[in-house]
Amino acid sequence: DAGITQSPRHKVTETGTPVTLRCHQTENHRYMYWYRQDPGHGLRLIHYSYGVKDTDKGEVSDGYSVSRSKTEDFLLTLESATSSQTSVYFCAISEGQTGNTIYFGEGSWLTVV
Amino acid sequence: QKEVEQNSGPLSVPEGAIASLNCTYSDRGSQSFFWYRQYSGKSPELIMFIYSNGDKEDGRFTAQLNKASQYVSLLIRDSQPSDSATYLCAVKANFGNEKLTFGTGTRLTIIP
Secondary structure, three states, X not given: OOOEEEEXXXXXXXXXXXXXXXXXXXXOOOEEEXXXXXXXXXXXXXXXXXXXXXEEEOOOOOOEEEEXXXXXXXXXXXXXXXXXXXXXEEEEEEEOOOOOEEEXXXXXXXXXX | OOOEXXXXXXXXXXXXXXXXXXXXXXXXXXXEEEEEEEOOOOOOEEEEEEOOOEEEEEOOEEEXXXXXXXXXXXXXXXXXXXXXXXXXXXXXXXXXXXXXXXXXXXXXXXXX
C-alpha cells in the first residue's frame, strides 16, 4: 500500500461544469502524477508534479490544470468538462530515493454527460 | 510509431504453461523498464522493473531486456488462473526523467 487516496472515486457530471479530482498521499513523496486510461490508448500522462508548486505537462494536458500547494495533495481540475474527458483517472506517486518505481492510486471514474 | 508497443492480445495460455509477453520501444535512450499487472476495474500494480540487459527473476516472473533490439519481455512460469489480467509495459526515458510511458497492454487469459 503506497498510501494514495483518490477522491471522488466515482463522479457523473454535466458537460461544461468544472470538476476537481483530489489525490492525497501519506508518504511524503516528491513526485506525483495524473494519468488517464482509455480503451485503445492505455495510460497517458496528463500532468505531473516534482514538488510543491512545481508542475509540468504530460502528453494529454489540454483542458486540464493541476495544483500542488502541499506535498501530500495533488489536484486535477477539468476547467469545463467535455464528453471526451469521460475516463478513468489514476493518480500515481514515485517512491524511493531515485524515484525508480511508480505506484498508482485506486482510480477515479469520471463520466461527463 | 507508438513509443511503447505491445500486442493487445488476447493471449490465451493453458494453466501451468509459460506465458510470454512482449514489448518494444522506440526511444533508444530509454533506461528503465517496468511491468505492471492490471485486473479489470482495478489500478495497475507493479510486478517488476529492469535496467540492465539480460534476465531478472522474481518468483515465477522473469523480465528480459535487450536494449540493442529495443525489446523487453515478461515470462510467467507455471501460469495460474489468477494471472489472468492485462499486463502493461512501461518505459522511463532516462535516469532523472521521472515520467513513465505506457504501452496499451496485453490481455492474458490463463485457461484452467
